[in-house]
Amino acid sequence: MAFDFKNYLRLDKMPHIWCSGCGNGIIMQSVLRCIDSLNIDKDDIAMVSGIGCSARVVGYVDFNTLHTAHGRGIPFATGIKLARPDMHVIVLAGDGDIIAIGGNHFIHAARRNIDISVIMFNNSNYGMTSGQSSPLTPYDALTSTAKYGNMERPFDMCELARGAGAVYVARATTYHVRLLDALIKQAITVKGFSFVEVITACPTYFGRYNKFASPVDMLKWQRDSSVNLKQDQIMSPEELKGKFVIGELFKKESEKEYTEVCAAMSKKLQIEGQGHG
Amino acid sequence: MPEKNKNIQFLQGNQACVEAALLSGLKVFAGYPITPSTEILEILAARLPKAGGRFIQMEDEIASMGVILGASIAGCKSMTATSGPGFSLKQELIGYASFCEIPCVIVNVQRGGPSTGLPTCPAQSDVMQARWGTHGDHPAIAFTPSSVQEMFDLTIEAFNASEKYRTPVILLADETVAHMREKVRIRQKDEIKIINRKLPKSHPAGYKPYAVTPENDVPLLANFGTGYRYNITGLYHDETGFPTQDPEKVSALITRLHAKIEDDIEEITFYDEINMEDAEIALISYGSTARSCMEAALSARKEGIKAGCLKLKTIWPFPKAIVAKAVLKCKAVIVCEMNLGQLIGEVMKIDPHKVFGVNIANGKIINPADILDKIKEVCNGL
Numbered sequence: 324m325a326f327d328f329k330n331y332l333r334l335d336k337m338p339h340i341w342c343s344g345c346g347n348g349i350i351m352q353s354v355l356r357c358i359d360s361l362n363i364d365k366d367d368i369a370m371v372s373g374i375g376c377s378a379r380v381v382g383y384v385d386f387n388t389l390h391t392a393h394g395r396g397i398p399f400a401t402g403i404k405l406a407r408p409d410m411h412v413i414v415l416a417g418d419g420d421i422i423a424i425g426g427n428h429f430i431h432a433a434r435r436n437i438d439i440s441v442i443m444f445n446n447s448n449y450g451m452t453s454g455q456s457s458p459l460t461p462y463d464a465l466t467s468t469a470k471y472g473n474m475e476r477p478f479d480m481c482e483l484a485r486g487a488g489a490v491y492v493a494r495a496t497t498y499h500v501r502l503l504d505a506l507i508k509q510a511i512t513v514k515g516f517s518f519v520e521v522i523t524a525c526p527t528y529f530g531r532y533n534k535f536a537s538p539v540d541m542l543k544w545q546r547d548s549s550v551n552l553k554q555d556q557i558m559s560p561e562e563l564k565g566k567f568v569i570g571e572l573f574k575k576e577s578e579k580e581y582t583e584v585c586a587a588m589s590k591k592l593q594i595e596g597q598g599h600g
Numbered sequence: 601m602p603e604k605n606k607n608i609q610f611l612q613g614n615q616a617c618v619e620a621a622l623l624s625g626l627k628v629f630a631g632y633p634i635t636p637s638t639e640i641l642e643i644l645a646a647r648l649p650k651a652g653g654r655f656i657q658m659e660d661e662i663a664s665m666g667v668i669l670g671a672s673i674a675g676c677k678s679m680t681a682t683s684g685p686g687f688s689l690k691q692e693l694i695g696y697a698s699f700c701e702i703p704c705v706i707v708n709v710q711r712g713g714p715s716t717g718l719p720t721c722p723a724q725s726d727v728m729q730a731r732w733g734t735h736g737d738h739p740a741i742a743f744t745p746s747s748v749q750e751m752f753d754l755t756i757e758a759f760n761a762s763e764k765y766r767t768p769v770i771l772l773a774d775e776t777v778a779h780m781r782e783k784v785r786i787r788q789k790d791e792i793k794i795i796n797r798k799l800p801k802s803h804p805a806g807y808k809p810y811a812v813t814p815e816n817d818v819p820l821l822a823n824f825g826t827g828y829r830y831n832i833t834g835l836y837h838d839e840t841g842f843p844t845q846d847p848e849k850v851s852a853l854i855t856r857l858h859a860k861i862e863d864d865i866e867e868i869t870f871y872d873e874i875n876m877e878d879a880e881i882a883l884i885s886y887g888s889t890a891r892s893c894m895e896a897a898l899s900a901r902k903e904g905i906k907a908g909c910l911k912l913k914t915i916w917p918f919p920k921a922i923v924a925k926a927v928l929k930c931k932a933v934i935v936c937e938m939n940l941g942q943l944i945g946e947v948m949k950i951d952p953h954k955v956f957g958v959n960i961a962n963g964k965i966i967n968p969a970d971i972l973d974k975i976k977e978v979c980n981g982l
Contacts, residue, residue, distance in 0.1 A: 333831075336842055366827050369674070382831055382842060387824040389673065390833035391666070392696050398663040402670020402678070403824060405628055405654045410674070410825050428666075431659040589649040596650055 331355040331365070333385050340379055344530075344538025346497035346523030350444055351380045353500060354413070357508040368411045371400040373425060375417035375451045376525075377444035394425025397432045400439050408582040411511060412438070418445045418459040422478055426458070433487035433516045437581040440510045440517045443480060446525035454528025465532040484518040485573045491517035492573040496545035497524060499569060506571060515580045522549075522567065607786045613751040613778040614639035617681075617707060617771070618647060619786055620755035624794060627653045627676035630667035632660055632686060635719040636775040637709040640681035661686035665693035668704045672697075673832065675823030677759060681707035684717060684726055687733070694768050695734030696834050698857065701766040701810075701819060703797055705758045708770055709778040710887075712963045721963035722775035724887055727942035730770045731916050737854055739861045741868060742770040742916040744886035745777050748784045754870070754913060756787075760795040761868055765860055766818050772915070774938070776888035776965050797821075804828045808839040810853075817860045861917055870913035871922055875901070879908025881975055882926040884947060885936040886912040889966050893936050896971035905979055918946045927951050932978045934958060936971055 332355075341347050358368065368386040372378035374393035381388035387410075391399045396414045404412045414421075421429050421443050432439060448466050449455040455468040459480065463472040484492045491513040493506040503521060510517035524530060524541035535541045549569045550558060558566075611619070618640055621629075629648055631641040641657065648655040654671075658664040661682055668678035682690060687708045697704055710726045712718025726733075730742040741761055743754040751773060758769040800807060800820040809830045810819045822828035835843040836850045844850065861868065874894060876882065881900070883893040890911040900907035910926045910933075912919060927933050927950045935944040936958040944957045958974045960966050 365829060366825060369824050371670075382833065385829055387829055388831045389670075389824075390831065390835070391669075392692055392834055395662065395666045395693065398658070398666025399670035399673075401656070401658075401663075402628065402630070402667035402672070403674045404670075405656060405667065406671040406674035406676040407825050427659050428663050431663070585649070585654055589652055589654070592650045593652060 326356055326359045328352055328355050331359070331385055333383055336383055339383055341376060342527040344524060344526040344541070345376070346446065347377055347380065347444060349497040349500060350377070350442065350503070350521050350523060351384070353503045353507055354415070354442060355384065356504055357511055361508060361511060363411055367409070368413065369400070369403045369407075370413050370415065371396045371403065372415045373417075373420040375420045375449070376446075377415055377417040378420060380415050394420050394423070394428065396420070397425060397428040397439065397441070401432060401437055404437055404439060404582055405585070408438070408586065412440070413511065414439055414441045416441060416443050417450070418443060418447065419449045419457040422458050422480060422483075430483070430487040433484055433489040433518070435581045436488055436490060436515045436578050438514055438516070441519070442507060442510070443518070443520050444523050445480070445520055446523045446529060448525055448529045450525045450528055454525070454532060464529070466529070467532070480520045481518070481572050488516065489518045489573070490515035490575045490578050493518070493571045494520040494522070494567065494569050496522040496549055496569060498542045498545040499549065502569060509571065509574075513574070513576060515576070515578055607788060609784055609786055610781055611748055611784050612639065612781045613745070613748045613773065614709070615643060616748045616752040616784050617755045617773075618643045620752045621679055621705070621759070622647060622651055623787075623789065623792065624756050624759035625677045625796070626679050626759070628668060628671035628678040629653070629680065630656045630658050630664040630671075630678070631680050632658055632664050632682070634661075634683045634686045636711055636778050637681040637683050637707060640707060661689035662693065665690040665706075669693060669697055669702050672702050672704050673824050675826070677703070677763070679705040679707065681709070683709050683711045683719070684713045685715070687726055687729060691729075691734040695736055695738055697768040698734070698738040698740070699736070699834055700832050701821060702768070703762040703766050704768050705755070705762055706768055706770050708772055710772065710774040712961070718963040720775065722888060722938060722965055723961060723963070724774055724889060724937045725939040725942065725961060726772065727915060727937070727939065730772050739767065739858045740770070740916040741765070741767060741861060741914075742772045743870065743913055744772050744915050745913065746887050746890040746911060747777060748780065748782045750913060751777055752784050752786065756792055757870065760793070763795045763797040764818070765864070766797060766821065767861065772887070774887045799823065800828060809841045810837060811839040812856065817856055817863070865917050865919065868914055868917060869919040869922060871919060872911040872913070874909040874911065876908035876910060876926065878906055879929070880906040880931045881978065882908050882910055882930040882933040883936060883971065884910045884912065884923065884926065884933050886915055886943070889936050889938055892966045892968045892971055895968035896975065899968065899972050900975045905975060907975055915943060920946070920950070923947055924950045927954055930954070931982050932956060934971070934974055934978060936966060938966060
């Protein structure tokens with residue numbers, strides 16, 4: 324049967340809260356297409372979020388959905404995965420949520436290599452609270468708390484995820500939707516901690532502060548600022564200034580997954596206990 | 601071994617807590633090292649995997665709280681253990697658990713505060729934090745053990761209450777009861793009542809996770825991954841679990857959250873009355889301070905003062921009826937606590953003229969002699 328996203332939406336909870344031109348719907352649909360193409364039972368998916376515009380996706384999709392506190396999606400997801408390792412646990416998070424207030428959880432979940440897929444909606448600012456700087460706001464960009472240009476440097480989230488131990492790391496934009504589908508599908512499939520950064524548009528705040536004339540201009544910026552892995556190899560550092568690499572950046576499937584290690588240890592101890600009992 | 605000694609052990613309070621948690625069906629523990637509760641973390645690191653459960657040491661206290669809530673939502677009885685500084689960090693998610701109706705047990709072994717305070721010394725200064733630590737108008741349940749046996753017994757009650765009312769329950773111990781070793785009878789499975797959360801039996805179609813009936817005001821939330829797909833949010837929510845700002849629904853939810861606990865206060869209130877029948881002076885206390893009160897009351901009796909003790913094992917919801925009985929009956933009551941006056945405020949609401957306090961917060965357990973002095977002083981003024 325052809326993919327019909329309505330099968331996955333809680334249509335009675337519409338209309339959604341997002342502004343016109345927001346990229347959240349593009350990412351939400353991509354996630355739903357991937358789940359559909361992987362043929363995963365809706366009952367077997369736990370979708371967890373923190374706080375922010377992107378966190379509101381969970382209210383609109385027909386899974387086991389959990390809208391937690393700011394930055395805490397990953398700890399709740401960790402608890403679900405410990406209790407139900409058979410479930411697919413997906414965390415949807417904004418850039419402020421996952422790497423400012425929730426940053427500690429992000430690096431430690433990656434280090435543990437627990438089988439959770441984190442899809443980060445990077446809109447370069449805090450949209451829900453009207454456009455403050457986030458740890459991913461580009462240097463010199465304007466926000467409601469960087470009135471003269473951001474004086475801080477942003478994280479490279481993919482490098483951070485890889486350094487912290489994630490076994491799958493990828494980046495796409497809401498312009499490159501076919502690529503996005505392929506990457507999210509991989510992230511859900513890979514056993515272990517997977518991370519996809521999705522660069523998206525917040526025309527209402529980030530766009531307005533930074534003189535993007537329209538949401539379309541923000542999508543064009545995504546197109547023009549992206550380079551693929553091949554281009555990244557041949558372009559000079561000067562040419563790469565202000566650009567970001569998209570595609571599958573890292574994959575290492577041989578690492579042991581945390582809940583499997585826990586299960587094996589528990590089983591071993593129980594068998595030994597029976598032997599002595 | 602003679603039958604009457606069966607299952608008698610000599611344990612530390614924190615050990616007794618672990619034994620009771622395992623007996624109650626603990627399946628997931630998440631924690632972070634902190635004195636004086638660390639033994640619970642360490643013992644469970646050894647015991648839980650053997651019992652088929654999951655132990656995880658998290659990166660911080662907040663994450664520990666998040667893990668136990670996620671695990672509980674997915675159907676596992678869960679617990680964390682901490683002390684003052686960690687208890688402060690957990691507060692936001694304790695509120696989330698209360699508001700979203702997620703069962704869990706939080707052990708707070710109190711040490712001297714504020715701030716880093718006195719990590720290895722007892723205190724009872726988190727009494728009001730256990731009640732009002734998280735923001736918003738939430739209800740609270742907190743139990744206060746005064747012995748190793750009560751660490752065991754009240755841990756079981758904490759799990760039972762959390763499952764029955766779908767709420768976080770705080771075991772508010774103190775460093776003295778957590779670290780002291782004494783005789784404890786480990787009750788066996790067939791001797792205790794274990795309560796498990798009620799689950800929905802209706803068809804998933806049209807399922808309303810937060811719907812209640814007049815007979816049952818605790819909602820039947822399904823465990824995640826059991827065929828009932830629904831939403832949990834920390835926003836004000838309606839019966840379907842989705843955000844609402846409808847004033848009627850907002851008011852109905854917060855009222856119900858309080859009522860489900862307040863209406864059942866008799867069921868949740870645990871206390872002991874010692875020599876209260878003819879008492880003219882009542883010593884009201886809880887936790888390890890209650891032990892000093894018992895000693896002081898006996899000494900007072902030897903000196904001809906009719907003193908009795910009301911030992912509270914439940915302090916939240918505040919057992920107003922039980923305390924009021926003592927206040928009305930006695931000429932004076934003396935509330936003894938290792939803080940500068942926390943629970944005493946609740947007692948004064950009943951009758952401020954009859955209430956006196958022994959409030960010592962110096963990192964030492966309260967000496968019975970200090971309480972006896974106060975009894976004499978109060979008697980002289982009557």
